Structure formats: structure tokens, C-alpha cells
Amino acid sequence: MVSGRFFCVSRQTARKKKCSLMPDKAEGPIPATPNASSPSPTPLQKAKRAMADGEVELAEALLRDAIQTGNPKPDVWHLWIRTAIVQGRIDVAQARSAQAIEARPNAPMLRALDSRIEALAGNPKRALWRINQAIPRWPNNFRLRLQKFQILRDLGRTLPALKALRPLRKRWFDKAEVQMACANFYRAHGRLRAAKSVIDHLLKHHPEHRQARVMQLMQANTGMETGDKHTSALSALLTRAQNNLEVSSTDAVELLQAVKLTTQPELAVTCRESIEFLANHSSQLTELDKLALLNQAERFGLSVIANQTLAEIMLAGPRTAQVANALFRKALLSIDRHQVDAVSARLLQYIPESKHAFLAAQFALSVEGPKGALDKLREPRKCRTLPEAHNIIQILWAGNSYHFALRYLRFCRRRWPEDPELRLQHARFLRESGHPQEALEAIRGPIPPAKRMPFTRIRAHSLLEIGQAEAAKAVLERASHPHRSANGIRDLHLRILIMLGREEEAYAVIEEGQRKGPGNPMASGHFSVSQIGNLLNDLVLYRREQAALPPEKHDMLATNYVHAASSVIRRRFEDTPSPTTTAGTRLIPLRVGQYWNEKTPPQAVTEIMHSWSRRPGIEYKRFDSGEAKTFLRETFGQDYEQAFRLANNIAESADFFRLCYLRHYGGFYADADDYLYGKLSNLLPPDAGMVCFLEPFDVLANNALACVPNHPAIVLASEMAREALLGRDNDNTWGKTGPGLLTRAVAHYLIRTNTSTPKERIAILPAQVLRKEVQVHIALPHKKSKRHWNATHKTADIDMRKFITA
Structure with missing residues (x-):
């Protein structure tokens, strides 16, 4: 039975922590600073200033007092409702909206906001109905029509959204909000030239428009401008900012965005100069922008600026959950385990209390793993809102039980059936738990533009897992231009082309990526040594040798080439009977081995290992580095240890x-x-001496592998790996000792051996069989630290310890 702790439980009241800047009720409002030349700021002006500074609770208190002591204007009601939205308290925002409309029934801006809140609450049809009721009453109010367009866009209803956009363009195109809505819509649907035209028009009349200038810069990075223009963009922006007597926030943000997009080594000096300039004008940056500046200072090794920016954030913050979570992850690189609670308390100090629970869970996820994070969310609540449900699902996504996660998702989808994020998350869970066909069913229907890229990736991956590589390729090629150019989509497209042997098409994709400028990894000199680059080289060399051999000898190349080996594996996979239809004796023992290089694994790793070691009937052994060396030396000899x-x-x-x-x-x-959340015995079919799991790209996974002792294929794989390590092969890990090597070794064995006995037979099973019993590749905390073996980024040194008790 599913636990109800995440669903409906009694509400607990929590004592509100007073912000240090919040006025005491006995003292009344904050007195204005005497100034003969300017009037005292109104409560609304004070509240706007507090919101800009991240003082949400102070703004809320000021607005509440204004509402209770007079007959406030709609602007006051509007901002008061927004303070609840910013804190993620959608249920509170709904109650305030109803109160505001009752007090100000003739304010269209409140009607537009009320519709937006219903959409955020997961009720888009109700939101659409309310906005349709309001438009005839105020036919000349463009914000109501704009809100209708945004709801339709977010629902993925492209044609109705386009129909709603036409009157906005016709009557109110002079409004900056309408122009930005048009530009975003065109960009999301691949009409980049139309988006560029709109942005150029907007900047002609509003040159300081921050969003438009950032979008213009991003368009240049995706290939709308030539490489030379992009190369000179950073230098031009820096020169312009240096020549301005006063640097605006828009100038600062645009320069910061240019630094983030720049990857050319020859511009490293200009990037450092830009970061130093921004550090001297950091007052023009928001807290989130300062975090970006800190990251860029780390990226270029500017420790002094990184620590200076960090000190500015910590002086009166952080005030946003996103920044607090990022700083917590950075702190883990420099603090000791016993200091974690102190850092957590310090970072939560200025965060609105409504966000404490989820943020504390995020902290726990980084330190203790999924179990500790879930424990933080088990506080009693009356009824969770849609944003809170999204947050819980993020934690469950990293958790150790797909069964509970899928139950909770089904519950949420019944409550909010039209929410696209829930649909996407449900599809991810289904695919990861070994149900790719059900995942495809979950994502049927309209797709919001903002979700097109993740929806495309889920659909392509699911099609791959059910053996429809050509269909997956077609899905990726139908993606609109900005999504097709994204690194994740392009890499997936390349892997499929290489798997299908489409060498010329793969090179065309690479050339297109290289033309997009320096923001693309394919334009760097390191692409050829990446995993995809190696696979493409493997295909090219295989094709050359294949052309020199008769067809009957092509399989003999499987020992040296992954592409040749994959063809052998695919043929044998198609001949492998389903494990549920076979009968016989299980030959592989219920014995599990695992490895961790240190004697004591992190807590999160230990919890995962317990899922194997504590199962009854399983003989379990974990090795550390020292034990592994002793085992290799005593069992196989000095050369294996070496x-x-x-x-x-x-x-x-x-x-x-x-x-x-x-x-x-x-x-x-x-x-x-x-x-292991299922049964190990379900992964060990009878009458098979070895079990391998086939990944979607026709290679064998090596994260989970089983066999009888001294199976000839595993003996061959161990000998090939030994030779590669002793010979110091200049190959990447994937091909040298990982899945690439395993695929070649098993293919070599299959084409040279008549597997007539059950102990010699190899069962090649689809990856979804494994995922129905095992949750693979959990995002553990240690993987996110720069101490992880695969961490490649170099950062400046930041010591968070001095801020613990500050």
C-alpha cells in the first residue's frame, strides 16, 4: 500500500522567522528618510524595492499592511499575489487572487494574473475558461490576450496559439511584451529569421531591453550570425561597457552572457578582462547573475574575484533557492562532514520559509543521498501543490524505488492530468524502469515549446530501446532548428547515424555543428578523441578494411572494430529467446561482487550496495583497491596486478x-x-553460461554482467583488457576496458566458437530487462564533486568555511 505521507496529512503551523530587515509591528512602517527634494516612497515602491533585493518576506509584510489599512490600488493587490507565487505558495496565491478580485472586480490585470495562477496550479483548462470570460469584457486590454496566448503555448496547442498571436501582432505590436512573446514563439518553432527580425525591431525602439539583448546574443551563438561577428562580439561589448560613463544592468548582463557563451581559447584574456570589469560593477547584477559571475571566475581561475563575489552574495543572502543550492554544492568541496549542518543553516537563513523543506531535501540529496532527502520531505502537509509535487518527483527520480515513484506519479497525473511536466516525468520513469513502449504512450499529445527538447530525447531513446532506430533518427531530424542544434540532441543523432553506418550523414552533422561557432564542442580540437569521435573513427577504419575483404570475412574484423562487433551482437541478440519462455537449470551462481577503491564507501554508495548484500540467498563480496591487487596477484600473477x-x-x-x-x-x-529493487534471479535465465545486456546503440553494457566461472568469453575479455593496460593503449576508457572492449570480446568469441553446451551459451538480453529489476546509474553525490575521477573542469579555489559562522 502506498504511504500517504506525500499526499494528504494534517497541516502543521510553523513559527515565522523574522527577517532582520522586517519592521516591528509595534513600531509601524519603516520611516522614510527625510529628503526635502523628494516625497516619501509609498508602500508599493518600498515593496518593489524589497522584491528587487530578494526581500520577499519584507515586501509581503509591507503589502499586507497596505491592504489592511486602506483601499489599495490593483497594483498593490497584484504584487501581493506575486509574492506568494515567488515563494511557490500557489494555494496561497489562489486565495489572495480571489480576495483581490472581490475587492477590485473591474481590474483586468488581476483577471490576467488569476488565470496565470490557475495554469500554475495545474488547471490550464480552467485558466483558459477564465481568460475567455474576461476578454469580451475588456476587449482593448492586450495583457488578457497575451495571457491567453501564453496558456495555449504552454499547453503545446500550436495552431490556436498562433491564432491568438495574430491579433496581438496586428493591434499591439508596439508593446515590448508582445514583441518578446512573438520572438520566443518563433524561436521555439525553428523560425529563427523571423525571431531575429522581431528582436531587431524591438531593440531599435527599446535598446535597453535586457531580455531582447540577451536573446540577440544567443541567436548569434546558434549560427544566425557569422563566426567572425561572434568572435568580435565579446570584445565589442567590453569596449562599449568600458567607454560608458554609467554601466547599466542590461550592459552588465549582456557582457556576462557573452563571457558564458565564449569558448575560444584565444579569447581567454578578453574573458578575464570582462570578468574583472564586471566584478567592479557587480552592483548592477542580481543575485542569480552574481552566481553566474562566480562560476565564470572559477572557470578562468580568478580566485580573488570568485571569493569577492561569493562574499557579496553571502553578505545579505543567498535569498533564492537556486543560488543557495548551488553554493551548498560548492561548499561540499571545502568543508568537513561535521560542518554540513552549519552550512545548511547559514544558507537557509534568508530563504523564504515556504521553501525550506525542499531546499533542505536538496542539501540532504547532495550529502546523504536519496533516502536522506526523502526523510526531509516527510513532514505533515494538508495538501501539496503542483510545484511541490514537481519537487518531490525530482527527489524520487534520484531515489531507490521506482515502484513508489511510479505510484506517486500516477496519483499526480490523476490530480493534474494536463500538466506537461508530469507527463514528461512519467515518461522518464517508465523508460528508466524498463517500459519504453509505455513511455511512448505517456508522451502522446501536444508538446509545449519549452518542453520540446526533453520530449524529443525521451521519444528517441524509447524508440531506440524497442529497436526502431530509423524512427528515432526521423524524430531527431524533425526537431526544430534550435532544438536540433542542442548538444544533447546532436550527440544522440550522431550516435544513431554511426550505429546505422551512415558515415556521410554523420560528417554532415559534424560540419553543420562546426559552422555554428565556438559554443559547439564539435568545433574544438578535442572532438576526435571524444567517445563519439572515436566511434566515428572506428566506423571509418572498419569501412576501409571491409572494402578490402570478401563479405564472408567481414565478421573477422569484430575483434578490432566496435562497429563490426555490434553487427555480430545484433544478429545473436535477435536469435536469443526471451528469458520468460525458456526452461532449464540456472547455471550462474547467486553470487554478487562489487568494487569500491576505498575501504569505506560514502554513505549513499553503502546504502545502494546494501540492496545487494542484504538479500537472502545471495553470496556477496565487496573489494577495495588493496584487496583487488592481492586477489589479482595471488590468482592470476604479477602481470595482472601490474x-x-x-x-x-x-x-x-x-x-x-x-x-x-x-x-x-x-x-x-x-x-x-x-x-537492486527487483529480483536477481529474473536476470539469470536458465541454460546460459553468460548473460549480457544490450544497450540501445548495439553495444554490451558492462555495469551489470554475469557468467559461470572461467567462461571462455570472459577469459578472452580479461586477457584483452590486460594487454591494453600493459601496452598503455592510447584509447579512451570506454573502448579500452569498458563496454567497447566487452562488445568486441564477446563478438570475437561468438564468431569463432560453436556454443553447443549450455555453459558456453551467451544470453544477450535487452537493457529494459535489467532496468525492470535494477535502477542503473544513480546520480550519487560524489559524482558531482571535482574529486570524481571523471571531473574535467578546473575551478578557482573557494573556501566556504569562513562563511559558516559569519
């Missing part, structure tokens, strides 16, 4: 060890970030 020592990173050590462990002991090997 190969282990010559590994370039922890991943290569673990890859090599698992092959040797299975060769000697047999049983099942699982990575330290794979959680």
Missing part, C-alpha cells in the same frame, strides 16, 4: 577487476551506483 596498477583512472581499474572477478568466481557483477 595491469591493474597501470589503469589511467578508477573506472579502468574497476572495469578490469570485474572481468577478472567473474573469470575466477563467476556470478553477477554490478556497479556501485546500481540499485
Whole structure:
């Protein structure tokens, strides 16, 4: 039975923490500073200033007093409602909106906001009905029509949204809000030239429009401008800012955005100059912008500026949950475990109390893992709002039980059936839990422009997993231009083209990416040594050797080329009977081995390992680095221990060890970030001496692998890995000791051996069979730190300890 702790429980009241800047009720409102030349600021002006400074609770108190002591204008009601929205308290915003409309029934701005709140609450049809009721009453109010357009756009109803946009363009195109709505709509649907035309028109009449200038810069980065123009953009922006007597916030943000988009090594000096300039004008940046400046200072190794910016944020903040969470992750790199609670308390000091629970859960997720994060969310609540449900699902996504996560998602989708984010999250859960066909069903229907890229990726991945590579390729190629150019979509497209052997099409995609300028990794000199670059080189070399051999000898190249090996694996996979239809004796022992290089794994890793070690009937053994060396030396000899020592990173050590462990002991090997939530016996079909799991790109996964002791294929794989490590092969980890090597070794065995006995037979199962029992590749806290073996970014040194008690 599903626990009800996340659904409906009694409400607990919490004592509100007084902000240090909040006026005491006994003293009355904050007295205005005497100034003979200017009148005292109104409560609304004070509240707007507080909102701009991140003082949401202070703004809320000022506005509440204004509402209680007089007959406020609609602007006051409007901002008061917005303070609840900013804090994520949608239920409070709904109650305030109803109160405001009752007090000011003739204010169209309140009607537009009321419709927006209903959409945020997961009731878009009700929101649309309310806005349709208001438009005839105020036919000349463009904000009502704009709100209707935004609701239709967010629902993914493209044609009705376009129909709603036409009268806005015809009658109110002089309004900056309408022009930005047009530009965003055109950009989301791939009409980049139309979006550029609108932005140029907007900046002609509103040159200081911040969003428009940032969008113009982003358009240049996606290829709307030539490479030379993009190269000179940063220098031109820096020169313009330096020549201005007063630097506006728009100038500062535009320059910061240019630094973020710049990846050319020759512009590193200009980037550093820009960061130094921005550090001297940081008063023009919001807290979120300051976080971006801190990140860029880290990126270019400017420790002094990074620490200076951090000090400015911490002086009276952080005040936003996003910034607080980012700073907490940075703090984990410099603090000790016993200091975590102090850092957490310090970062929560200025955050609105309504966001404390989820933020504390995010902190716990980074330190304790999913279990600790879920414990933080088990506080009694009467009824959770849609944003809160989204937050819980994010935690469950990193949790250790798909069963509970799917139940909770089904509950949420019944309550908010039209929310696209829930639909997307449901599809992700279904795919990750081994149900790709159901995932495709979950994402049927209109797609909001803002969700097109993740929807496209989920659809393509799901099609791949059910063996429809051509359909997945077509989905990616139908994506609109800005989404098709995104790195994640482009990389997935390339992997599919390489898998299908479309060499010329793959090079065309790479050339298109290189033309898009320096923001694209394909334009760097490191692409050829990346995993995708290596796979493409593998395909090219295989094609050359293939052309020199008769067709009957093409399979003989499987030992050297992943592409040739994948063809062999795919044919054998199609001949493998389903594990549910076979009968016989299980040959592989219920024995599980795992590896962690240190004697004591982190708490989150230990909890995952317990899912294997504490199962009854399973013989379990975990090895650390020292134990692995002893095992290799005593079992296989000095050269195997030496190969282990010559590994370039922890991943290569673990890859090599698992092959040797299975060769000697047999049983099942699982990575330290794979959680067993189903039954291990379901992964070990009878009458098979080895079990491999086929990933969507026709390669064998090595995170989960099983065999009988001394299976010939695992012996061959361990010998190939030993030779690669001793020979110091100049290959990446994936191909040297990982899935690439395993795929080649198994293919080599299959084409040279008549697997007539059950112990020699290899069962190749689809990856979704594994995912129905095992949650793979959990996002553990240690993976996000720069201490992780695969961390490639170099950052400036930031010490958070001095801010713990500040």
C-alpha cells in the first residue's frame, strides 16, 4: 500500500522567522528618510524595492499592511499575489487572487494574473475558461490576450496559439511584451529569421531591453550570425561597457552572457578582462547573475574575484533557492562532514520559509543521498501543490524505488492530468524502469515549446530501446532548428547515424555543428578523441578494411572494430529467446561482487550496495583497491596486478577487476551506483553460461554482467583488457576496458566458437530487462564533486568555511 505521507496529512503551523530587515509591528512602517527634494516612497515602491533585493518576506509584510489599512490600488493587490507565487505558495496565491478580485472586480490585470495562477496550479483548462470570460469584457486590454496566448503555448496547442498571436501582432505590436512573446514563439518553432527580425525591431525602439539583448546574443551563438561577428562580439561589448560613463544592468548582463557563451581559447584574456570589469560593477547584477559571475571566475581561475563575489552574495543572502543550492554544492568541496549542518543553516537563513523543506531535501540529496532527502520531505502537509509535487518527483527520480515513484506519479497525473511536466516525468520513469513502449504512450499529445527538447530525447531513446532506430533518427531530424542544434540532441543523432553506418550523414552533422561557432564542442580540437569521435573513427577504419575483404570475412574484423562487433551482437541478440519462455537449470551462481577503491564507501554508495548484500540467498563480496591487487596477484600473477596498477583512472581499474572477478568466481557483477529493487534471479535465465545486456546503440553494457566461472568469453575479455593496460593503449576508457572492449570480446568469441553446451551459451538480453529489476546509474553525490575521477573542469579555489559562522 502506498504511504500517504506525500499526499494528504494534517497541516502543521510553523513559527515565522523574522527577517532582520522586517519592521516591528509595534513600531509601524519603516520611516522614510527625510529628503526635502523628494516625497516619501509609498508602500508599493518600498515593496518593489524589497522584491528587487530578494526581500520577499519584507515586501509581503509591507503589502499586507497596505491592504489592511486602506483601499489599495490593483497594483498593490497584484504584487501581493506575486509574492506568494515567488515563494511557490500557489494555494496561497489562489486565495489572495480571489480576495483581490472581490475587492477590485473591474481590474483586468488581476483577471490576467488569476488565470496565470490557475495554469500554475495545474488547471490550464480552467485558466483558459477564465481568460475567455474576461476578454469580451475588456476587449482593448492586450495583457488578457497575451495571457491567453501564453496558456495555449504552454499547453503545446500550436495552431490556436498562433491564432491568438495574430491579433496581438496586428493591434499591439508596439508593446515590448508582445514583441518578446512573438520572438520566443518563433524561436521555439525553428523560425529563427523571423525571431531575429522581431528582436531587431524591438531593440531599435527599446535598446535597453535586457531580455531582447540577451536573446540577440544567443541567436548569434546558434549560427544566425557569422563566426567572425561572434568572435568580435565579446570584445565589442567590453569596449562599449568600458567607454560608458554609467554601466547599466542590461550592459552588465549582456557582457556576462557573452563571457558564458565564449569558448575560444584565444579569447581567454578578453574573458578575464570582462570578468574583472564586471566584478567592479557587480552592483548592477542580481543575485542569480552574481552566481553566474562566480562560476565564470572559477572557470578562468580568478580566485580573488570568485571569493569577492561569493562574499557579496553571502553578505545579505543567498535569498533564492537556486543560488543557495548551488553554493551548498560548492561548499561540499571545502568543508568537513561535521560542518554540513552549519552550512545548511547559514544558507537557509534568508530563504523564504515556504521553501525550506525542499531546499533542505536538496542539501540532504547532495550529502546523504536519496533516502536522506526523502526523510526531509516527510513532514505533515494538508495538501501539496503542483510545484511541490514537481519537487518531490525530482527527489524520487534520484531515489531507490521506482515502484513508489511510479505510484506517486500516477496519483499526480490523476490530480493534474494536463500538466506537461508530469507527463514528461512519467515518461522518464517508465523508460528508466524498463517500459519504453509505455513511455511512448505517456508522451502522446501536444508538446509545449519549452518542453520540446526533453520530449524529443525521451521519444528517441524509447524508440531506440524497442529497436526502431530509423524512427528515432526521423524524430531527431524533425526537431526544430534550435532544438536540433542542442548538444544533447546532436550527440544522440550522431550516435544513431554511426550505429546505422551512415558515415556521410554523420560528417554532415559534424560540419553543420562546426559552422555554428565556438559554443559547439564539435568545433574544438578535442572532438576526435571524444567517445563519439572515436566511434566515428572506428566506423571509418572498419569501412576501409571491409572494402578490402570478401563479405564472408567481414565478421573477422569484430575483434578490432566496435562497429563490426555490434553487427555480430545484433544478429545473436535477435536469435536469443526471451528469458520468460525458456526452461532449464540456472547455471550462474547467486553470487554478487562489487568494487569500491576505498575501504569505506560514502554513505549513499553503502546504502545502494546494501540492496545487494542484504538479500537472502545471495553470496556477496565487496573489494577495495588493496584487496583487488592481492586477489589479482595471488590468482592470476604479477602481470595482472601490474595491469591493474597501470589503469589511467578508477573506472579502468574497476572495469578490469570485474572481468577478472567473474573469470575466477563467476556470478553477477554490478556497479556501485546500481540499485537492486527487483529480483536477481529474473536476470539469470536458465541454460546460459553468460548473460549480457544490450544497450540501445548495439553495444554490451558492462555495469551489470554475469557468467559461470572461467567462461571462455570472459577469459578472452580479461586477457584483452590486460594487454591494453600493459601496452598503455592510447584509447579512451570506454573502448579500452569498458563496454567497447566487452562488445568486441564477446563478438570475437561468438564468431569463432560453436556454443553447443549450455555453459558456453551467451544470453544477450535487452537493457529494459535489467532496468525492470535494477535502477542503473544513480546520480550519487560524489559524482558531482571535482574529486570524481571523471571531473574535467578546473575551478578557482573557494573556501566556504569562513562563511559558516559569519
